[in-house]
Amino acid sequence: MAGIKDVAARAGVSVATVSRVLNDHSGVREETRTRVLAAVSELSYRPNTLARSLRTDQTRTLGLVISDVLNPFFTELARAVEDEARARGYSVIIGNADEQLTLQDHHVRTLLDRRIDGLLVSPADGDSLALREAALAGIPMVFVDRWIAGLDVPLVRADGRSAVRELVAHLYALGHRKLAIITGPVASTTSNERLAAFRGALAEHGLPLPDHYIGQGDFQTASGRRVTESFFTLPEPPDAVFATDNLMALGVMEQVRTLGLRVPDDVSLAAFDDIPWFLHTDPPITAIAQPTQQLGHRAVAALTDLVERRSPLGAPPGPRPGEKSGGGSAGSVTLSAHLIARRSCGEDERTRR
Template sequence: MAGIKDVAARAGVSVATVSRVLNGHSGVRDDTRSRVLSAMAELRYRPNAVARSLRTDQTRTLGLIISDVLNPFFTELARAVEDAARSRGYSVVIGNADEQLALQDHHVRTLSDRRIDGLLVSPADGDSAVLREAVRSGIPMVFVDRWIDGLDVPVVRADGREAVRDLVAHLYALGHQRLAIITGPVATTTSNERVDAFRSALCEHGLPLPAPYIGQGDFRTASGRRVTSDFFGLPEPPEAIFATDNLMALGVMDELRRRGLRVPDDMALAAFDDIAWFPHTDPPVTAIAQPTAELGHRAVAALTDLVEGRSADSVTLSAHLIPRRSCGEDERSRR
C-alpha cells in the first residue's frame, strides 16, 4: 500500500505539505494542492485514520445512543445525525439502548473506550451513574430529545406543550369530554412534560384527568394495547386516547381492531410523534409532529462545536399539531 512518503515523492513535495493538504490547512497553493490530490488518486492512497487519531487525539467519530432503533422517530433522527455529521467530516457509531438503562450504560462505556470525539445521547428511563461519570470525565456530550435533570449538558429538544394544548382544544371542539392519556416511562423527561401539558390543557376547558385515565406505558406497542384494554375495563371508558408516542398509538389501534371497534367512531385517537404512515392509515391519525431532521442537525452542530473547542447552548424547537380524521370531523367540514 502506498504511504504518505510515496504521495510526497509522486507530487514532488515534502511530507509536511502532504500532511497539510490532508488536514485542510491553509497556506498551500492551489496548484500544489491539486498535484498532491492527483498523486493520492493515482496511488490509491488512503490516510491511516488510526495513526492520525493518535497524532491529533481525535478520531473524527461521534457516538449516538438512541433509546429504541425500532421507533420511527429515532430512525429518522439517526438518519439526520449521520447526514449532518458526514457533511462536517465526521462518521457516526450508533448504539441502541432498547429502552434499557443497563444497555445504554454498556454503549456509553464501549464508545468511550473507542475514543469517540463526542456523544449524542437520548437517555433511557432512569438516572445513570455511568452517564454522569462520562460527563465528569470531560467527554463532549449533547442530549437530544430527552435529557437528565441536573447535568450540565446542552439539550437539543422540541417543546410540545403548545401543540398538546392545541390537541386538547381540537378534541374539545369535536365534542370529546372524557380524555385519557398513555404515558411513557415514569422518569422520562419528555413523558412527564407531555402529561403535565395534557393535564394543564384539560384544566383550561374545565375537564378532569382522573387517575384511571392515566395509563402507564413504556413507549412500546404492547403497552399501548395493554393500557387500552385496561381503559375498556373502566365503568366509563374514555372517548379519546392521547398516546404520547407513535408506537403506543399503534398499540391502541391494534387493541381497538381486536375488539371490532373503529377509530374515530368508537374511540378517538391522537399520537405524539408523527410518522410517515400515519397519513395513510384508515383513518389517518392526528399527530403532534416534531422537527426531527432539524433536531438531528442542530444536535450535531452543538456537539461538533464542543468537540472543536467552542461553546454550545441548548436549543429548543417547536412541535406542531397535524389534525387528521382519527379524532373525528368537525360538523362544519361535512357541509
C-alpha cells in the first residue's frame, strides 16, 4: 500500500507539500497541486485518517441526533446533513432518539465518546443533562429545527409563524370558524411556538381557541387518531383541524375515515411539515413546508465553521442574503416556512390552480 512518501517521490515534492495539498491549504501552486493529486490517483493513496486524527485532534466526523428517523421531515434532514458534510470532507454518525429523552442523551454521550468533532441535534421533548454538559464543556454544537430554551447554542431553524397566520387566514376565507389544533409534546419548543402562532392568528380574526379545541399529541400517528376521535365526541366538533406535525396529520385522516367521515366535506385538515405523501393522499393535504434541505446544509456549515475555527464558543457564519438572524445564540439563522394550499381544506383559487 502506497504511503505519503511514495506520493511525494512520484510528484517530485516534499512530504509537507503533499500534506498541504491533501488538507487543501493555500500557498500551493496550481501546477504542483495538480501533480500531487495525479500521484495520489496513480498510486491509489488513501490517507491514514486515524493517524491524522491523532495528530490534529480531529476525526472529520460529525454526530447527528434526530428526534424520530421514521418522520419524513427528519429523514430528509438527515440526508441533507450527510450530503453537505460529505461535500466538506466529513462523515456523519446518526443517532435516532425516537422522541425519548433518555435515548437521546445515550446517543449524545456515545457520540462524544467516539471523539466526534461536533454535534448536530434536534432535541427531543424535555431538558437534557447530556446536552447541557456538552455545551458547558465547549463541544462544538448546533441545534436544528428544535432547541432547548436557555441553552446558549447556535440554532438553525425555519420560522413558521407567518405561515401559520397565512393558514388561518386561508381557513377563515373558506368559511371555517371552529378551528382546532393538535399540539406536540408539552415541552416541545416547536409545538409551543406553533400553538402560540395559531392562537394569535385566530385572535386577529376574532375567533376563540377554547381548551376543548386543543388536543395534546406527541408527534406520532396514533396521537393524531386519538385526538381526532375526542374532537368528534364534542357537541360541536371542529370544522377544521391543524396538526402541528405531519405524522399526526396522517393520523387525523385515518381516524376521520374510520368514523365514516370525509376530508374536507366533514372536516378540513392542514399540517405543519410538508411531505411527499401529502400530494398522493385523497385529498392532497394542505401543509406548511419547511426548507428542509437548506436547514441541513446551513446547520452543517455552521457546525463545521465552529469545528474548523477550533473555537467552540465562537459564532457560526452570519445569515446569507435573504436570511435573517434569529434564536438565542449569536450566529443563529432563521429561514422561512411557507404555506402550500391543497384540497384538504376545501377549494379556493390557489387549490384549483
